[in-house]
Amino acid sequence: MTKRILAISNHASFLGGGEHSFLGLISRLPEDYRAIAAVPCEGELAKKTSAAGIATEIVPLAPLNPLSSAGVIQSTLKFVKICRNRNIDLIYANGSRAAFYGGLVGHLCSIPAVWHCRVIDSDPYLDAIITRLCRHIVVNSRATSLRFSRRLRDKIDIVHNGLDLKWLREEGIAGPEMINAGWISILMVSRVSRWKRHDVLLEAFERTAGMEKDAHLICVGGKDPSDPDWWDELQKRTALSPFTERIHWIGHVEDVRPWYRAAAVMVLPSNREPFGRVVVEAMASGLPVIATRSGGVPEIVTHMRNGILVPENDPDAVARALMDLIRNKALWNLISREAEQAANFFGIESHVEKMVRIFRRVSDDQGRDY
Numbered sequence: 001m002t003k004r005i006l007a008i009s010n011h012a013s014f015l016g017g018g019e020h021s022f023l024g025l026i027s028r029l030p031e032d033y034r035a036i037a038a039v040p041c042e043g044e045l046a047k048k049t050s051a052a053g054i055a056t057e058i059v060p061l062a063p064l065n066p067l068s069s070a071g072v073i074q075s076t077l078k079f080v081k082i083c084r085n086r087n088i089d090l091i092y093a094n095g096s097r098a099a100f101y102g103g104l105v106g107h108l109c110s111i112p113a114v115w116h117c118r119v120i121d122s123d124p125y126l127d128a129i130i131t132r133l134c135r136h137i138v139v140n141s142r143a144t145s146l147r148f149s150r151r152l153r154d155k156i157d158i159v160h161n162g163l164d165l166k167w168l169r170e171e172g173i174a175g176p177e178m179i180n181a182g183w184i185s186i187l188m189v190s191r192v193s194r195w196k197r198h199d200v201l202l203e204a205f206e207r208t209a210g211m212e213k214d215a216h217l218i219c220v221g222g223k224d225p226s227d228p229d230w231w232d233e234l235q236k237r238t239a240l241s242p243f244t245e246r247i248h249w250i251g252h253v254e255d256v257r258p259w260y261r262a263a264a265v266m267v268l269p270s271n272r273e274p275f276g277r278v279v280v281e282a283m284a285s286g287l288p289v290i291a292t293r294s295g296g297v298p299e300i301v302t303h304m305r306n307g308i309l310v311p312e313n314d315p316d317a318v319a320r321a322l323m324d325l326i327r328n329k330a331l332w333n334l335i336s337r338e339a340e341q342a343a344n345f346f347g348i349e350s351h352v353e354k355m356v357r358i359f360r361r362v363s364d365d366q367g368r369d370y
Helices: 017-026 045-053 066-086 095-108 128-133 150-155 198-209 228-240 257-262 278-282 315-325 329-346 346-364
Strands: 003-009 033-039 057-060 090-094 113-117 136-139 156-158 184-189 215-220 249-253 265-268 289-292 308-310
Touching: 003 017, 003 066, 003 095, 003 128, 003 346, 017 090, 017 278, 017 346, 033 045, 033 066, 045 057, 057 184, 066 095, 090 095, 090 184, 095 128, 095 289, 113 128, 136 150, 136 346, 150 156, 150 289, 184 198, 184 278, 198 215, 198 228, 215 265, 215 308, 228 249, 265 278, 265 315, 278 289, 278 329, 289 315, 315 329, 329 346
Parallel strands: 003 033, 003 090, 033 057, 090 113, 113 136, 136 156, 184 215, 184 265, 215 249, 265 289, 289 308
Antiparallel strands: none
């Protein structure tokens, strides 16, 4: 008997690691599951779900405040209608606002809801509501699980994000034409948000570039729509750098694989990274990674074995790690080899299997009182 899942996403136009994992999961469900995607507006995610053959509904997620109460009611009623018309058996919500609506509608329609939480920082007001409304919680790392009280641990499963490793490792992918074969390309792949700490990498790169004339910094990723001023600040800083001609801001790209293939090392200096999808992408491509020892990253990277971990907000440590990898070929080879092996743990197939087991368990426990 086919189980129908209403999969609700927080975002539609902005696609981060969470949205890629969301799409990877619902497009690979086994034959006895059928996903119906609900996204808040037309955008990239709706295009991708439709292209994957997934029925897609557009349901705005009104802000959760008293001034938007009419919109909250309208959104809730639309979700209720979808659940009844499509005979939904389970609600899967990717993100906090999606989980609020999913949990509320689940209670109204007697349908179990699963919240996939991918953010470390808690919301003291909303968390208390969502954890009551949702039957189960999935987190993307042990670090994210610490957002919740210990009394909820029986309600929480840790499932690291899954990636399509076959796609990442596809043969015949050439590096970008702009990257010269003689460059030592230091790569960062991330949207340009403050907490990703591009400023730390810029400072570390300047120290490295002074010692390595062929070092170039490549920053792949678009502006954060919620903080466009940060992009502008970084561009001003780049223009004032003595190595400005060796700093390249690429913006958003659809296919990250050419950039990984052309790089010598990838750096992710972000603070409290909930998981670190790009860390796994780089590792799967055989690229050594330098990342901060915080958040979920230490669950992926073992220091000096399959990557290098550095303290938060420490450009000196990043610069030292860069020089170690650039000048020690044996170390580079060791970490590259171990990184590629370690990435196998994060394949999308294993992720889907774990999530489906949770869906089955939650459905079987539907009568349980939470």
